Amino acid sequence: MKKAFALVILALIIVFGGIFGFKAFVNKKISEVMAHMPKPVVAVSATTARTELWHPHLQAITSLTAVQGVEITPQIAGDVTAIHFHSGQYVHAGTVLVEIDDSNQLAQLASDEAQLRLARINLRRTRALIATKAASQSQLDSAVALYQSDAAALKDIHATLNKLAIRAPFSGYLGIRQVNIGQYLTPGNQIVDLQSWNPLYANFTLPQSELHDIRVGMPVQVGTNAYPGQVFNGTVTALGASVNPTTRQIEAQAIIANPENRLRPGLFGELTVVRDTEEKVLTVPVSALSYNTFGNYVYVIKKETRDGKTVEVAHQQVIQTGKERNGQVSIVSGLKAGERVVTAGQVKLVDGSLVKISDEKDT
Structure with a gap:
């Protein structure tokens, strides 16, 4: 039984060994053929790295x-009685935009004006009487104080009326209207932006x-x-x-x-x-850059002799880049002025690929 098992194992070893040996032989022959085959030449576009003068940015x-920009809002609460603008309109400083109900204030204005007229008459009368010694100095002082108080009250009601007529604080363009006729506004409600x-x-x-x-x-x-x-x-x-x-x-x-x-x-x-200074920088097009886990690199084209022939070969070269401008990137290190770099076709390349330049530009 053991002898039969050993024979089976031996037979399997011979069979699988033959299979793997044959595959190795085939792969070797394929490698030899491939080694003697001409390497493919990749068509690429290229340009030359060169020094430029850049204004540092x-x-x-x-x-x-x-x-100047502001959200127009009311200072005093009330109902909107008139709107004098359209959304998107250009307005000059001082233009009335919105009117808020001022009926109570107008009534108060009439009362304050009447009070001021009476106070003015009493002040004149008191001054005439004091000239004939028919009134005391204290009566004159009271008449002056009353006149000044009524005048201040009138100024206050005028200030309130001005606040109820909401005006553009400066010239500019209005935004979208946020209010309607009859709407009740409180201080802080947005009317329109200017x-x-x-x-x-x-x-x-x-x-x-x-x-x-x-x-x-x-x-x-x-x-x-x-x-x-x-x-x-x-x-x-x-x-x-x-x-x-x-x-x-x-x-x-x-x-x-x-x-x-x-x-x-x-x-x-x-x-x-x-900035008002200039500096020399080495530049290549941004399209020349490739990226991997080790950083940025470019394919530099160099002439080499292979099998007695001069050929152009692309080699990967790690670089350190600086700022970009108008499609160009500055090279801090890893490249010299005059070296040619691939700008299109890199996806087909590996380090050492033979290349044929189909389009070369002087940047």
Whole structure:
């Protein structure tokens, strides 16, 4: 029994050994054939890394706000009796927007005016009497005090009436109307928002490491996806008095010209502070970059001799990148000016691939 089992095991070893041996033999022959086959040449696009002069930029995310902007609200409660504006309308400073019921105040105004007239008459009479010594000084003092009190009451009712006629505090564009005729309003109820669109403030923050690179008066440029490809110019007008101890950021503000009223308060965009210096940077197109777990790299094209022929070979080269601008990226290390890099076709490449340049541009 044991002898039969051993024979079976031996037979299996011979069979499987033959199978694996045959596969190894086939793979070896295939490898030998592949080694002697010409390597494929990959068509790629390329460009040359070169040195450029860049104005150093400071970039930040910004939010636009109105230099003058306010939510119009009543100061005194009452029913809306008249509305004198339309949503989206441009109004001048002082324009009456909404009237609130002032019937009680008008009645009080008539009463206060009558009281003031009487107080004025009594004051004149008392002054005439005191000239003939028919009235005392205390009577004159009382008449003066009463006149001044009635005059103050009249000013107070005029102030109340002015508050019931709600006016635009400055010229600008109105938003969407939030009230209707007959609606009862209380202080704080929103009537409409009023915004001045030209100019606008651009508020942004910068890390403390860039504090020495920014100052009041520097030019800025703002871009927003509301107007792709367009730039709006402005100037830095203020820097924060301190650095935020939590974020280590400093607040800054710029004023942006908006003569065509295209921008709106609340827009989100990218702001660039343009410094007045230049620096040399080595650049390549952003399209030349590839990424893996070890970082950024490019394929550098080099000429080599293989089998007596001069060929162009793409080699992976790890680089350290800097800032991006207009489709170009600055190279901090890992590349030299004049080296050619692949800009299209990298997906077909591995380190050491033969390449044929089908399109080469001088950036």
